[in-house]
Amino acid sequence: xxxxxxxxxxxxxxxxxxxxxxxxxxxxxxxxxxxxxxxxxxxxxxxxxxxxxxxxxxxxxxxxxxxxxxxxxxxxxxxxxxxxxxxxxxxxxxxxxxxxxxxxxxxxxxxxxxxxxxxxxxxxxxxxxxxxxxxxxxxxxxxxxxxxxxxxxxxxxxxxxxxxxxxxxxxxxxxxxxxxxxxxxxxxxxxxxxxxxxxxxxxxxxxxxxxxxxxxxxxxxxxxxxxxxxxxxxxxxxxxxxxxxxxxxxxxxxxxxxxxxxxxxxxxxxxxxxxxxxxxxxxxxxxxxxxxxxxxxxxxxxxxxxxxxxxxxxxxxxxxx
Amino acid sequence: xxxxxxxxxxxxxxxxxxxxxxxxxxxxxxxxxxxxxxxxxxxxxxxxxxxxxxxxxxxxxxxxxxxxxxxxxxxxxxxxxxxxxxxxxxxxxxxxxxxxxxxxxxxxxxxxxxxxxxxxxxxxxxxxxxxxxxxxxxxxxxxxxxxxxxxxxxxxxxxxxxxxxxxxxxxxxxxxxxxxxxxxxxxxxxxxxxxxxxxxxxxxxxxxxxxxxxxxxxxxxxxxxxxxxxxxxxxxxxxxxxxxxxxxxxxxxxxxxxxxxxxxxxxxxxxxxxxxxxxxxxxxxxxxxxxxxxxxxxxxxxxxxxxxxxxxxxxxxxxxxxxxxxxxxxxxxxxxxxxxxxxxxxxxxxxxxxxxxxxxxxxxxxxxxxxxxxxxxxxxxxxx
Numbered sequence: 160x161x162x163x164x165x166x167x168x169x170x171x172x173x174x175x176x177x178x179x180x181x182x183x184x185x186x187x188x189x190x191x192x193x194x195x196x197x198x199x200x201x202x203x204x205x206x207x208x209x210x211x212x213x214x215x216x217x218x219x220x221x222x223x224x225x226x227x228x229x230x231x232x233x234x235x236x237x238x239x240x241x242x243x244x245x246x247x248x249x250x251x252x253x254x255x256x257x258x259x260x261x262x263x264x265x266x267x268x269x270x271x272x273x274x275x276x277x278x279x280x281x282x283x284x285x286x287x288x289x290x291x292x293x294x295x296x297x298x299x300x301x302x303x304x305x306x307x308x309x310x311x312x313x314x315x316x317x318x319x320x321x322x323x324x325x326x327x328x329x330x331x332x333x334x335x336x337x338x339x340x341x342x343x344x345x346x347x348x349x350x351x352x353x354x355x356x357x358x359x360x361x362x363x364x365x366x367x368x369x370x371x372x373x374x375x376x377x378x379x380x381x382x383x384x385x386x387x388x389x390x391x392x393x394x395x396x397x398x399x400x401x402x403x404x405x406x407x408x409x410x411x412x413x414x415x416x417x418x419x420x421x422x423x424x425x426x427x428x429x430x431x432x433x434x435x436x437x438x439x440x441x442x443x444x445x446x447x448x449x450x451x452x453x454x455x456x457x458x459x460x461x462x463x464x465x466x467x468x469x470x471x472x473x474x475x476x477x478x479x480x
Numbered sequence: 481x482x483x484x485x486x487x488x489x490x491x492x493x494x495x496x497x498x499x500x501x502x503x504x505x506x507x508x509x510x511x512x513x514x515x516x517x518x519x520x521x522x523x524x525x526x527x528x529x530x531x532x533x534x535x536x537x538x539x540x541x542x543x544x545x546x547x548x549x550x551x552x553x554x555x556x557x558x559x560x561x562x563x564x565x566x567x568x569x570x571x572x573x574x575x576x577x578x579x580x581x582x583x584x585x586x587x588x589x590x591x592x593x594x595x596x597x598x599x600x601x602x603x604x605x606x607x608x609x610x611x612x613x614x615x616x617x618x619x620x621x622x623x624x625x626x627x628x629x630x631x632x633x634x635x636x637x638x639x640x641x642x643x644x645x646x647x648x649x650x651x652x653x654x655x656x657x658x659x660x661x662x663x664x665x666x667x668x669x670x671x672x673x674x675x676x677x678x679x680x681x682x683x684x685x686x687x688x689x690x691x692x693x694x695x696x697x698x699x700x701x702x703x704x705x706x707x708x709x710x711x712x713x714x715x716x717x718x719x720x721x722x723x724x725x726x727x728x729x730x731x732x733x734x735x736x737x738x739x740x741x742x743x744x745x746x747x748x749x750x751x752x753x754x755x756x757x758x759x760x761x762x763x764x765x766x767x768x769x770x771x772x773x774x775x776x777x778x779x780x781x782x783x784x785x786x787x788x789x790x791x792x793x794x795x796x797x798x799x800x801x802x803x804x805x806x807x808x809x810x811x812x813x814x815x816x817x818x819x820x821x822x823x824x825x826x827x828x829x830x831x832x833x834x835x836x837x838x839x840x841x842x843x844x845x846x847x848x849x850x851x852x853x854x855x856x857x858x859x860x861x862x863x864x
Contacts, residue, residue, distance in 0.1 A: 252833040264826020272819030
């Protein structure tokens with residue numbers, strides 16, 4: 160029963176969807192403050208390479224090494240996001256071009272590849288990797304075994320993050336302030352909220368999430384390092400925030416849906432099922448589906464902005480409001 | 481000390497030149513610090529880079545090989561970004577141009593003996609392929625207001641998969657199926673002689689080979705400049721870029737403009753793809769570690785931004801960055817890690833973006849305010 164396609168797809172959808180979820184939650188926080196960060200793919204890749212480097216080089220037991228890797232990935236993600244934050248918040252550069260610059264700087268032919276070859280990481284499997292937390296006997300329980308108890312610790316942590324971010328946005332004072340900053344920075348400023356500080360803080364936290372998302376890829380999903388290992392997941396995560404109408408709980412649903420789509424190609428191949436005429440179709444499916452869902456969500460001018468922070472992408476300049 | 485930015489009412493012309501140049505210098509200094517931190521001597525690295533890119537015998541010919549596609553993708557980005565349509569799909573549009581262009585070269589080239597005619601059909605096919613691929617994003621943007629950034633980017637991955645599929649996973653028209661080599665490793669079918677684009681040699685530095693594609697890029701730049709600065713179309717596109725609302729009120733047909741500009745941008749990238757096949761590869765390159773690893777489409781964005789979307793400046797910057805790419809390829813090895821050139825490009829782009837502030841704003845430093853220090857809000861970082 161646990162080998163049936165549906166159970167396997169749901170279970171691996173959750174596993175593959177976890178990096179998407181972390182990246183989308185991070186992007187959601189940044190966008191809620193009004194900062195669009197298109198550098199997610201780049202931050203994920205550098206998080207992935209640095210997380211991988213940490214487990215290869217830290218000589219400690221698995222738990223410590225993995226914890227260190229996640230911390231390192233989060234820090235490097237935040238550090239990269241700070242470049243974007245400085246450019247768009249302080250220097251008022253175009254958020255779109257700056258985010259693209261971040262992806263070019265950090266991405267598959269930039270910093271992540273530089274670090275990968277400079278630190279000599281390619282070709283070796285990860286020394287430590289994230290594995291299922293619960294004992295084997297529980298993982299064998301029908302249906303819930305692989306889906307609920309077969310996951311690694313970062314999957315459970317991501318569920319906690321969804322709940323915490325939801326509570327933060329809807330039930331706390333700073334969360335309310337954050338939404339004000341994203342909707343109307345001028346009004347927030349008048350209320351005495353430090354718009355700049357909020358934007359910096361959430362862009363950096365968003366970067367940390369993207370870094371962790373990258374580490375999930377190299378520590379759990381494909382425990383090795385190859386250039387461009389995330390394969391566009393960062394971009395799918397940005398699209399995910401739009402599908403989710405900027406709400407964390409919907410990010411979770413979307414992330415697992417796209418995770419399952421990514422898991423579909425290898426699963427079908429393993430079972431000798433061909434979905435369409437060729438392998439091309441199954442490989443291209445996650446990208447094509449992202450576009451299709453994006454079109455459905457954004458069609459109709461009124462609905463396209465549903466839930467979008469009103470000041471998204473706009474620099475706040477007190478003198479020019 | 482307090483720093484404030486004041487918006488400039490008029491922008492002095494020399495700033496548009498000085499700021500990109502200055503940001504280039506600053507970028508090299510920052511990258512030098514990064515290199516020092518990783519234990520590499522920046523000065524000797526830069527000397528090697530410059531030497532391998534522009535000075536040593538044969539380097540300029542090699543530089544033209546990377547500068548030509550970059551000129552096309554740079555112009556493609558400049559054409560779209562100028563009106564704030566962020567087409568980041570030049571990469572995929574270039575693949576499509578290569579697929580269509582090589583199909584035309586293979587088919588027409590084996591039936592017609594006039595080289596000029598064959599090359600003409602290849603360019604047209606490249607335009608069609610690139611424009612059609614870009615129009616997917618254009619239509620979605622114009623009719624469903626779907627973000628063209630995400631769709632054009634995701635389509636890059638799809639185009640890459642199609643490219644690989646045509647050579648590696650099927651016995652398509654593009655794939656060489658005969659001969660020993662083809663049975664060992666899948667390759668594209670060689671274009672007939674008439675479909676291979678001519679080159680010219682300038683006799684300096686032991687002969688600099690100028691490909692036909694480079695000349696076409698210059699023509700495209702002239703057309704683009706004329707279109708944007710001398711025609712009604714260009715004027716309306718610029719108005720739309722500066723203010724969506726003003727354009728709508730003055731009766732600009734916004735949807736049509738979006739479609740036209742996306743098609744134009746894709747067409748330019750598509751010629752780049754055709755040139756890639758006709759000028760250099762002479763066969764469709766489906767290898768995921770070949771053309772797709774070079775990321776010309778993304779580098780084009782760096783080039784266009786550094787050139788501040790001016791077509792002629794784009795050509796110049798494409799040449800410079802092309803030299804950098806070429807040097808990166810030549811020098812790649814233990815002392816020169818892969819990705820260094822990408823890092824350098826990223827830093828250049830960051831500096832160019834930061835430098836934009838100096839074009840738009842005047843920076844004022846107030847010294848008196850600091851001396852008092854009567855607990856003003858901790859020096860507003862954003863100067864806001």
